[in-house]
Amino acid sequence: MNAKNAPRLSSCGLLLSLLLTGCATSEGLTTHNSVLSPDSLQAQKSLAGVHFSPAAWPQQAWWKNFNDPQLNQLIDQALASSPDLQIVNAQAAKANAAVVAAEAARMPTLDADGSVTRSRIARVDDPLLEGHRYSTLRSAYLSASYTLDLWGGQKAAWESALGAARASEVDKQGARLTLAANVTRAYINLNLNKELEKLAEENVKRTESISQLQQKYFANGLSTRYQYNQARATAKSAEQALTAARQATVDAGIKLSILLGKGPDAWRSLRQVQLSVPQNMTLPSDIPAELVGRRPDVVAARWRVESAEKNIAAVKTEFYPNINLVAEAGSRNLLGDAFFGAPSQFFNIGPTLSLPIFDGGKRRADLATSNADWDLAVAHYNSTVISALGNISDSIVSMKSLGEQTDQAQQANQLVHSAWDDVSKEYSAGLRPFLDVLSLQSQLIESDQQVAELKAQQLNQAVLLIEQLGGGFKA
Template sequence: MLRGARADRLPQLGASFGVTRQKQAAVDRGQPAGTPVDPSTAWRASLDASYEVDLFGRVSNTVDAATADAQAVEATYRSVLLALQADVAQTYFQLRAIDAEVELLERTVGLRDENVRLTDKRYSAGDISELDLARARTEAATTRAEALARRGDRAQLEHGLALLLGKTPAAFSFERKPLTSDALVPQVPAGLPSALLERRPDVVAAQAQLLAATARVGQARSAIFPALALTASGGYVSNDLEDLFKWDVRTWLASAVLSLPIFDGGRNRAGIARAEAALEESVASYRQSVLAAFGDVENSLSNLRSVRGQAEELNNAVTAARRAADLADKRYRAGEDSYLTLIDAQRNLLAIERQAVQLRGAWASSTVGLIRALGGGWEAPPPQTAAAN
């Protein structure tokens, strides 16, 4: 489309070659009716040229609209690509978070099995009732079932990541790599400039569509003004093919035509009204895109601050829960507390540790969401790149 629009800026050249044979009526030749007229043959070879002088911007506005349309299509492609990259990154971090959760559950299963062995020994020695042994076995089986469920969730996420990468789930395998507490997550600097939103692909696409609509208004308005067309043609015409390219049978034509619409039934005015309405729609769409971009960034920043605060508090909670579980284990082994107290402390520790793991994954995913909302990050592009864009 862009190349087709730019072609209107250049002269159009064409060549033709052909033959015609006709028999005219005597009256058409100014002779009395019934006069015999012989058929005639004409061989023609010509070179034609035409050019429209862009007096009122019809051609330039057409080119501007096509250029903006091409930029909008490219920006839309980059928007889809950015969304795909963000989905891949978020799925990756979710997968690593589940790996950490599965590792935690597997470690907890080992502790539950050890509790079962310890409880069985104490039950055999007559120190405790069978109720504590049944509770220990219940906790071990429940934790094992939770680990199996999370492995199933991991398999579904792995299949989703394979589809995002364009691979079949059966041929894709992702190595287990838990998301640790010391995993590096990009730190968001303070005071992000709002100018970063100008490079968001959806904002760029909306801006390009606005420019295209503006150019189409100028294109529609140019239709009510005169248009100047230059044409030229030169070649040869002969009754015999062998005489076609002789100098004395040459012919040429040059013309300059200025055309102006006088009455068109309101078609041009309707075209202008339609183009102006499309421009108003593009303006509203651009404003909505900018507002949506600000909203996405604010939501991402708010979510990230919330997750960061929760993570700090949960770290303190994990430390306290581990201390409580360790004390409960020692007191149970010494016979000072019941098994119910130990199980309660271990359940609490497992729940808090799982929350901490899930929160680490949410922190990473929220950071990816902010990068997506900013259009690819918070680092300003180099000056030459900005100028090129």
């Protein structure tokens, strides 16, 4: 071996050793969670005894099953003008733009540049130490570069962005479902408060009538001042309850108007309606097997898991060497030379090799972050699936219970109204004491309110179940 070459070979060996032993590594970094299979969740007992239908998944325009043109119009308005939807649409557009950017990063780049520079050289910058010299530099060139995606990192980054964009598109459908459900619930609440206001008005009329009759009894010495004042106090309490009911109606109307994206008075032209739970409401027979593809939030969560997985693949390639091809060609000359003459032309081309050796742990931190993002996405997906099936089961039980409670409350309400008719007639004839009237009157208004509220709860539970079943969404 030539003695002169020995130090050079030794240096190369040392450099190679450093490259092989000192490179940044992803060893030891991994994810911890696992994606849950919906079929592994036990729900047989919770769903036992429920009427299923193979085609019972909600339709996309599910609100039309309530057979109320006014509700249909309100939801159409909300879907057309809600700021909440505008926010989600903008987020989806941003995610789609990120896909375009990730795709562009995989493509070669070509740039053109040209300039004319006039300069005056100072003596200290002049090789001839004369100074006071002028020159004009002209240049025009093309430059190109292309990064070889040797390990598929750029492709994985593009697939990650694509998964995030798909999740954002699904979020748009989820936002539409949530908005339609919220408008329907607000509409049900408005009608409930209008009904409670009407019941309060009827109670004011009853208490005022009793107060007037009690005043007549007191004037004729057939009743005490205590009973008369008690009747007047009951009438005033009924008036206060009516004032509160009217305020509750206004509050409910304003909340609905906000959801519509309209001014606070948008609700005032709405008429009161009596909605009923759709008679054809049954449950799909393939829960939970198809739930993953029927709920926007579950589908979006699954896409985010895919996006996080691709991002891990992209980050891992940062630990590997890569090659970037760079080329440049053009003309550069001083004024007076031929612009496209041979002496003015230039070009350069060559590959650039990059190999990570030491970065203070940045790449490992980036990979650890990506692994944690994947674990978070998986945990969120698992939680969404578990909650979805659990909430559906809870809604099924609640629907059945509310149906039974409503039937029982309506039966009790009919009996109370019948008893009130009898007591009010006997009291007017002087055959019943005033305390019987007060007791039954309180029971009557409470029974009327309970029936109205239970019907509204039934409607809200039906809307909630439709929403939990995906509201017509299908991946």
